[in-house]
Amino acid sequence: MNIVEKILARASGKSQVAPDDVVFAKVDKVMVHDVSGPGVLKVFDKLKNKGVDVSKLWDPTKVWVAEDHFVPSAEKMSAENIVKLSNFTKNYGIEKHFKYGMGQYGICHTLSHEEAMVMPGDVYVGGDSHTNTTGALGAFACGLGHTDIAYVLLNGQIWFKVPETDYFKLNGKLPDHVMAKDLILKIIGDIGTDGGNYRTMQFGGTGIDDMSVESRLTLCNMTTEAGAKNGIVEADQKVVDYLSSRGATNAQVFKGDDDAQYANVYEYEASEMEPLVAKPFSPENVAVVREAPSVELDKSYIGSCTGAKYEDLEAAAKILKGKTVKIRTEILPASISIYKRAMENGLLTIFLDAGVTVGPPTCGACCGAHMGVLAKNEICISTTNRNFPGRMGHVESETYLSSPMVAAASAVTGKITDPRDLQ
């Protein structure tokens, strides 16, 4: 069995599973945030009206909560949702609640790895589509809606159809100025936004072995944009060390069997990769940066679960050091822990000296909610994950998706720029 089949077999108490089997899997960790939490409570209300007992969760120690989409609250409804979330964790005895304004908090997917919330081999579900991110730790990490999360919270398990797995093999080390973001854009450009629908996208090969855990997180994060049920990288010693440095000393190397089967194998040569963008209005609308349209940008945005991890900020700082931005540029570290490291290591000074505004962790502008949304006809280059119409603001605004290096280089020139071409 491959790693996903092994995880789902273990979680459903079976010795063997195969693609298309339907299993009820026991869940190891579940996450809700300030959008899915109130959504789940609404489901609880409906159940209560039908006489279902919703007074207790199956296991509050396995539940954790993030505040990320609408913090800091821009208006009353968002503020009220945060109050609902606080009441939820208080009433149900959930201790792991990362609150805005109280030490460590940030984007849920970022906390999943920064706080070592998920272990290799876990079944981890979250009320957010980019839950796929955390598959980089060797877990089966899958996004679900409110009803399914409510079901998990009450029953501790959920049904899955065992997915077919496609294996994406990267041979060799990515060249300088080419990031994991470029590789995942390349893959989505090749297979399309439904190329991974219902499937697992697994990453491996010498190029993945060589990659940092954070880069692997970027790959798994955007498997969502190919429609995948989950993304995964087998957990090697790097993952174990990464988790151990964050206080989780019980993580273990976890891999598929030697005779693991894959539906398709796609091979990529790292040396052939170059900086890419996804043009409006789809993550599959991919172009080489050097051949991208020469548009006048209004804004560069370096933020989100996809593009504001420590390594992303470090890459942006390399480009921005000693430069001045020509367009409105915002950098929002994805968690307080990352923010603090960026401060301690001088990255924030580099950003501020370049004229960048540094903001607090939030999903805000990535999903067009608040904190820097786009006006009509504005054009943005962004390290985020989606560029559908209206995604980051007005339905007639445009977003180009890129790596942090490309977003930083473009901030300096005001046009879509390959970091290798920056003087």
Add this chain to the structure above:
Amino acid sequence: MKGNVIKYERDNIDTDVIIPGQYLKVHDYAELATHAMEGLDPDFHSKVKEGDFILSGKNFGCGSSREHAPIALSHSGVKAVLALSFARIFYRNSVDGAFLLPIEIEEDAYHGISQGDEIDIDISKNEIKNLTKNQTYKMKPFSEIIGKIIEAGGLFNYKP
């Protein structure tokens, strides 16, 4: 199940146009319905009627896991979405929450059914009748688990 069709002849209708991100903070189902399809068709709310169906191309509902998407459509009166294919979370949310039926169709139905046609969906026969044009098309059958959850009226009523 009879109803009239609102047709969007395009692929990849994503959750950001079905219910834009700024409304994710809204959890009142009736209010969500007033913003359904706002990113693509601002007139949707004024034209949709109770019992209507949406017809579209490939990968309907791609993007976010927001259950707001099937909720907004369902509380607008939409009873089923017919599409060449569905993104997995939208499909799953529609069925597990018992909001609407996601019906997978073939090219003949996609091209044969026009805006405003009255159709009759018979899931027991996996058949769609176009009452306006007097044509019949096959729908793809539900998988066993999906069929059972639909029959039960959602995941919470389903006994494994």
